[in-house]
Amino acid sequence: MENPHDTLQSHGEVLHDRINALVDGRLPPARAAELEAQLGEDAAARETLRAWKAQREALRSLHRPLLDEAIPDTLLAAARRGQAGKQQIEQWWRWGGMAAAVVLAFGVGWLSHGQLGSPAPQQLAAARSAQSFVHQASLAHAVFSPEVRHPVEVTAAQQEHLVQWLSKRVGRPLKVPVLAAEGYELVGGRLLSGDGGARAQFMFQNAAGLRLTLYLGAVDSASPGTSAPEPSSQASHETAFRYSGDGPVPSFYWVDQGFGYALSGAISRDELMKLARLVYQQL
């Protein structure tokens, strides 16, 4: 059947495969014992088994302290970005499903009630872009607020420059709300990109190190196709004060004349609402 040379070759390989399986503990105990007994007559094989076991142990202790060492910030930040990206994707899927459900619900409503009360598509789109806005705010909070070394691009020390720069980029004069009475000081801010273009993020921090972010920017206007604003599209430019617990951290958000604001932070709903009202009053 096989020539002696092949048999010899495969015998060596089979033997090594068996020793590997023993060394790596891949065999059920009974089979392992059986195999070890077989090897008992082969001094060279026994020696290989011993040496490979010792080698495996030596390798396992190599760089072991690294497992308990603190993870460098750069790697943590990279992991967080990855995590945020993943959640964004999950969120897109979820929203895709929600949007379909909303369309279906309205479809059913339209069939049963005739044309009365059929919602303007702009309203749907507006609700969706506001949701998207607040979700992006929450993600941006999750990504940047844990940053130790670079939480902001421009620090509060250069507040004037920060405000000028971000105002220019988001195309609207911005103001930084003062939350010092509530214990929150400005850390600084950064420029981000969002659905509707540039977005700005201001970060605040209290004495306990807790961080809040205020996220601002134009909210994608519902219907680029319509030239004359209809009464229904008026709604798309403003939304009431709303709470969103859907993102990584909760947010209060509102849209004023096509410009969105979201205050995000891992604090209670009541506290967050109180702070959001303060921000709203000041802007």
Next chain:
Amino acid sequence: MAAGFALRMTHFPLTDHIPSLRRYARALTGDAWAADDLVQDTLERACSKWRLWVAGSDLRAWLFTLMHNIFVNQVRRSLRQAAAGAAVNVDEVENELAAPEAGTAQSLDLQRCLLRLPEDQRAVLLLVSLEDLSYEEVARITGVPVGTVMSRLSRARSRLRELMDGPAAAATAPAQLRRLK
């Protein structure tokens, strides 16, 4: 729903895998900086490829697959550069390999011998030994048949044993002597 999100966000599953990725990368490259660069590249790749990760499948195996592919590409690139004559100064490389690292003489020696194994054998040996991955998982990560994993593993173990045993004095000789060759 909100609670679910908060929970998932505070418990970063990617973060859980960083220590073992770092250790594997360190043993694979023998260099602390190169290893953390490799981990960083892996995390960034994971970030841009989340779509390709099938939710619920083994995240660790996926991350090691990404890292393996990045490492293989790096090795190929540096081989191409070397072939193209982009100067690889042997003395410099030797210095890098011998860069002071925390550890006993024995672990330094083990790391040095590991680096003398061909990359594909080294990767298989480390995935099996450090990570306790099954031979089938290692085959999937490295993209080769299980039979190839087994033969690489045997060859890696035999070769490493020769390297470690060969210069019997190596473990006790001062590092400088070994560096001179």
